[in-house]
Amino acid sequence: MNLYDLIFYLFAAITIVSAVIVVNAKNIVYAAFSLMFTFFGVAGLYVLLGADFIAIVQVMVYIGGILVLLLFGVMLTHKITSVDIKTGTVQLIPALIIIGIFAAVLVGLMYSTHWATKPAEIPVTTTKSLGNLLVTEYVLIFELLGILLLVAMIGAATIARRDGEK
Amino acid sequence: MESIGLNHFLVVSAILFSLGIYAVVTRKNAIMVLMGIELILNSANINFVAFSRYGNSGLGGQITALFVIILAAAEAAIALAIVLNLYKTFAHVNIDEIDKLNS
Amino acid sequence: MNDIILINISIITLLLPLFGFGLIILFSKRFPKLYMLGIGLLIVNFVLAVILLYAKLSNFLTQDINFQFTWIDFGNVPYLGNVHIDLGLKIDNITVIMLFVVNLISMLVHIYSLEYMKGDKRFNRYYAYLGIFTFSMIGIVIANNLLMIYIFWELVGLSSYLLIGFWYEKKSAADASKKAFITNRVGDLGMFIGILIVFTTYHTFTFDSIFEQISNGVLPFDSNAWLTATGILIFMGAVGKSAQFPLHVWLPDAMEGPTPVSALIHSATMVAAGVYLSLRIFAMLTADAMLVIAVVGGFTSFLAATIAITQNDIKRVLAYSTVSQLGYMVMAVGVGAFQYAFFHLITHAFFKSNLFLGSGSVIHAMHHEQDMRQMGGLRKKMPVTYAAFIVSSLAISGIPLTSGFLSKDGLLAGSLAFAHLTGHWLLPTFGFLVALMTAFYMFRLVIMTFHGEPRNKEKYNHAHESPFVMVLPLIVLTALSLFFWYTPNPVGPEQGWFLSEWVRPAETVVPQETRFDFMKTTGEEVSGHSAGAVVFSEEYEHAMHWAHIPTLILSLLLGGLGILFAFVIYHWRKIDPDELAEKFKSLYLFSLNKWYVDEFYQATFIAGTLKLSYLLSLFDKYVVDGIVNGTAFVTRGISTVSGIFDKYVVDGLVNFTAFLSGLIGLGFRRLQSGRIQTYLVLVIFSLILLLLFFEPF
Numbered sequence: 001m002n003l004y005d006l007i008f009y010l011f012a013a014i015t016i017v018s019a020v021i022v023v024n025a026k027n028i029v030y031a032a033f034s035l036m037f038t039f040f041g042v043a044g045l046y047v048l049l050g051a052d053f054i055a056i057v058q059v060m061v062y063i064g065g066i067l068v069l070l071l072f073g074v075m076l077t078h079k080i081t082s083v084d085i086k087t088g089t090v091q092l093i094p095a096l097i098i099i100g101i102f103a104a105v106l107v108g109l110m111y112s113t114h115w116a117t118k119p120a121e122i123p124v125t126t127t128k129s130l131g132n133l134l135v136t137e138y139v140l141i142f143e144l145l146g147i148l149l150l151v152a153m154i155g156a157a158t159i160a161r162r163d164g165e166k
Numbered sequence: 167m168e169s170i171g172l173n174h175f176l177v178v179s180a181i182l183f184s185l186g187i188y189a190v191v192t193r194k195n196a197i198m199v200l201m202g203i204e205l206i207l208n209s210a211n212i213n214f215v216a217f218s219r220y221g222n223s224g225l226g227g228q229i230t231a232l233f234v235i236i237l238a239a240a241e242a243a244i245a246l247a248i249v250l251n252l253y254k255t256f257a258h259v260n261i262d263e264i265d266k267l268n269s
Numbered sequence: 270m271n272d273i274i275l276i277n278i279s280i281i282t283l284l285l286p287l288f289g290f291g292l293i294i295l296f297s298k299r300f301p302k303l304y305m306l307g308i309g310l311l312i313v314n315f316v317l318a319v320i321l322l323y324a325k326l327s328n329f330l331t332q333d334i335n336f337q338f339t340w341i342d343f344g345n346v347p348y349l350g351n352v353h354i355d356l357g358l359k360i361d362n363i364t365v366i367m368l369f370v371v372n373l374i375s376m377l378v379h380i381y382s383l384e385y386m387k388g389d390k391r392f393n394r395y396y397a398y399l400g401i402f403t404f405s406m407i408g409i410v411i412a413n414n415l416l417m418i419y420i421f422w423e424l425v426g427l428s429s430y431l432l433i434g435f436w437y438e439k440k441s442a443a444d445a446s447k448k449a450f451i452t453n454r455v456g457d458l459g460m461f462i463g464i465l466i467v468f469t470t471y472h473t474f475t476f477d478s479i480f481e482q483i484s485n486g487v488l489p490f491d492s493n494a495w496l497t498a499t500g501i502l503i504f505m506g507a508v509g510k511s512a513q514f515p516l517h518v519w520l521p522d523a524m525e526g527p528t529p530v531s532a533l534i535h536s537a538t539m540v541a542a543g544v545y546l547s548l549r550i551f552a553m554l555t556a557d558a559m560l561v562i563a564v565v566g567g568f569t570s571f572l573a574a575t576i577a578i579t580q581n582d583i584k585r586v587l588a589y590s591t592v593s594q595l596g597y598m599v600m601a602v603g604v605g606a607f608q609y610a611f612f613h614l615i616t617h618a619f620f621k622s623n624l625f626l627g628s629g630s631v632i633h634a635m636h637h638e639q640d641m642r643q644m645g646g647l648r649k650k651m652p653v654t655y656a657a658f659i660v661s662s663l664a665i666s667g668i669p670l671t672s673g674f675l676s677k678d679g680l681l682a683g684s685l686a687f688a689h690l691t692g693h694w695l696l697p698t699f700g701f702l703v704a705l706m707t708a709f710y711m712f713r714l715v716i717m718t719f720h721g722e723p724r725n726k727e728k729y730n731h732a733h734e735s736p737f738v739m740v741l742p743l744i745v746l747t748a749l750s751l752f753f754w755y756t757p758n759p760v761g762p763e764q765g766w767f768l769s770e771w772v773r774p775a776e777t778v779v780p781q782e783t784r785f786d787f788m789k790t791t792g793e794e795v796s797g798h799s800a801g802a803v804v805f806s807e808e809y810e811h812a813m814h815w816a817h818i819p820t821l822i823l824s825l826l827l828g829g830l831g832i833l834f835a836f837v838i839y840h841w842r843k844i845d846p847d848e849l850a851e852k853f854k855s856l857y858l859f860s861l862n863k864w865y866v867d868e869f870y871q872a873t874f875i876a877g878t879l880k881l882s883y884l885l886s887l888f889d890k891y892v893v894d895g896i897v898n899g900t901a902f903v904t905r906g907i908s909t910v911s912g913i914f915d916k917y918v919v920d921g922l923v924n925f926t927a928f929l930s931g932l933i934g935l936g937f938r939r940l941q942s943g944r945i946q947t948y949l950v951l952v953i954f955s956l957i958l959l960l961l962f963f964e965p966f
Contacts, residue, residue, distance in 0.1 A: 019181075
């Protein structure tokens with residue numbers, strides 16, 4: 001067991017444990033904070049996979065953007081002071097059974113499949129290559145995504161606007 | 167114990183995926199459901215990046231992961247707007263009680 | 270004028286009364302005066318009949334007009350060959366004369382009824398019935414085949430039934446109509462069997478082709494006896510319709526109908542249809558059949574005359590007189606006096622309907638009093654009716670200068686000649702006795718009704734001569750009862766146009782050995798077809814010649830004697846009729862009770878039928894009903910078992926299925942919760958199944 005493995009297990013553990021907390025937390029604020037750790041762990045896994053840029057983006061977008069957005073959502077839809085911030089569950093038992101089986105099948109599948117892999121290359125920094133790709137090969141999709149973000153922003157603002165606001 | 171390979175990442179991704187599904191399926195609160203969706207998206211992203219790395223097929227996987235993150239951001243924004251609207255309408259965000267079309 | 274026009278006119282003549290019947294029956298509610306249409310149509314019909322008579326007798330005197338078409342063609346029937354049913358008309362001289370008589374009397378009765386039936390609540394219906402009767406009667410007259418005759422035969426039976434029972438509120442009328450119908454059925458049954466034998470043998474109903482085949486030697490079942498039987502069977506229809514013994518009982522009862530109906534149907538036309546039928550089938554009658562017919566006719570005439578002597582109801586006397594005269598005609602057919610039978614048919618039609626209409630006039634004047642013992646002295650009150658009665662009574666009694674003398678004399682001469690040739694002396698004996706009795710009872714009727722002192726003052730004082738529409742028919746018919754319409758010679762009808770030109774001699778086609786000796790044919794073609802005319806042998810001519818003078822003297826003598834007796838007993842009262850009745854009490858009662866024929870039928874046929882019916886009803890009650898009830902019981906039992914099975918097994922299965930479906934539905938209903946999350950769980954479940962299905966491990 002070398003250092004790489006150790007770090008992998010560490011991040012994997014952080015990810016999964018915090019994810020378990022996320023899905024089981026009664027208090028939504030706890031869940032949101034646990035989610036932050038999950039995202040962080042995932043970012044670490046990215047780093048281990050040699051995707052440094054993606055890892056940075058993960059941290060910035062998820063933790064800095066989406067998570068904050070979620071927290072705003074929590075705060076806007078709940079009275080913080082009340083105990084109503086705890087959330088219930090539905091169909092816990094059948095879901096647990098089904099998803100347990102599903103998880104077992106899925107994990108077994110992932111683990112036991114002999115994937116056609118190639119020897120891992122030595123990781124190099126990917127930021128420059130990604131930038132090149134984004135403005136050459138994937139430029140159309142890139143720009144479409146920009147438009148999508150614009151539309152999403154306008155749409156979100158429109159949907160969330162209170163009635164009567166002009 | 168063998169050394170870390172593709173399988174390990176995929177297993178982590180699978181567990182994360184299952185947990186995300188679990189959250190989507192069981193939680194009442196719409197925001198918790200959204201969190202589950204984020205977990206699922208993250209697990210997918212791990213897969214993309216992992217395949218990109220071990221498949222040694224260039225940076226296509228990472229690009230896709232990047233796009234997924236962008237879409238997730240857009241989705242989160244729209245979804246939270248919808249959640250706010252729900253709250254305005256029903257004064258709560260419990261999706262199991264929002265069944266007007268069922269009756 | 271050619272024959273096509275004659276055919277068309279006769280078809281119109283046939284259909285007009287039917288048309289009137291339909292219109293009156295359908296629209297009488299809306300047009301209460303519609304009976305006038307019936308009278309108008311009959312007048313048109315009469316005019317057509319006169320045209321037909323004139324055209325036929327002047328243009329086609331010796332030629333028959335036939336019109337025939339195939340009604341149903343069965344094609345080639347296995348074992349039988351070609352079978353087809355033809356309908357058609359045959360217009361010969363006796364047809365047009367009958368048409369004239371039927372239409373004339375029908376028209377007169379139509380007019381007469383205007384007054385007689387006045388105020389009746391079913392006035393229109395009465396005219397409708399008269400219309401359908403006229404239609405049916407014309408149908409019988411112009412038919413050229415047995416099938417059509419049979420159909421119209423039943424139709425006249427129906428209209429007779431309807432008209433006898435016209436006042437069906439009266440029980441006697443309703444009973445009489447039933448009696449008439451049922452009695453006729455008995456005769457018609459024989460006629461039907463006869464017709465079937467004819468059709469089986471000859472595959473046709475048409476007279477001419479039947480006669481042609483008989484003359485070619487084709488016989489029913491290849492036997493002369495069967496030919497005789499066929500003739501007698503068909504004659505049975507005539508026995509029923511013409512009220513011959515033993516089926517005469519219905520006619521006196523039929524007097525329950527309105528008197529004009531009696532004049533039309535039960536004296537002149539329908540009852541004469543039997544004689545007409547006998548004349549139509551005369552050609553196929555063998556000597557034996559003719560003898561049977563003669564005996565039936567002679568006996569009937571004697572029986573009816575003896576009954577008529579003692580009856581007190583004016584219409585009953587006339588009814589028995591009709592039966593008696595019909596017996597004369599039938600006897601004339603039987604003795605081979607074909608022409609005289611038809612002659613008497615025509616003359617009788619006129620004077621008997623005259624008598625009936627006259628009696629109707631009397632009854633009308635006496636306010637529906639029919640008992641002669643309540644009448645008397647009406648001569649002064651009703652001179653026209655009295656005159657009509659006198660002339661008609663003289664005619665029926667056979668006094669010279671009347672038509673009745675001509676026909677009756679010839680008829681009696683025929684029977685006398687027949688007796689002379691064959692030795693059956695009973696027939697002329699009957700004939701002459703009847704002549705005596707006829708004169709007696711007719712003048713008894715006249716004297717009791719019109720002479721002497723009125724026996725019922727009250728009714729007498731109200732009596733009055735009938736109005737013009739009732740008197741007119743009497744005048745017309747009285748005129749027709751005189752001799753000069755038929756012959757210029759008041760005592761010798763042979764030279765008259767009626768017998769020498771209009772009515773041709775009889776024809777016969779039966780095998781030589783089955784004929785009377787005096788009826789041989791020369792084989793010369795007299796009429797249109799090959800049936801040879803009867804040329805009476807020289808012997809017969811001699812016999813007729815010989816019979817002429819004695820008959821003349823004898824019938825005059827007997828007629829005069831009868832009238833004299835009537836005057837002696839009822840007018841001058843030299844002999845008290847009651848004393849006479851007391852003296853011959855048994856004979857008197859025998860006659861008064863109509864020879865106990867009705868009682869005999871009551872005791873035998875009717876009682877027997879009732880007994881048999883009772884036995885059958887017992888059988889029905891216990892055996893048939895038992896079987897039915899048993900079947901019903903068994904069925905019920907089976908049904909109960911089946912019901913239980915149904916209730917518990919079949920219904921159980923059905924209910925169980927429904928229950929199961931409901932249960933499953935209840936289970937599955939929970940899946941349709943409307944919650945996305947539940948659906949998602951199911952999706953994942955399916956995904957698992959999919960994964961396992963592909964067995965990735």
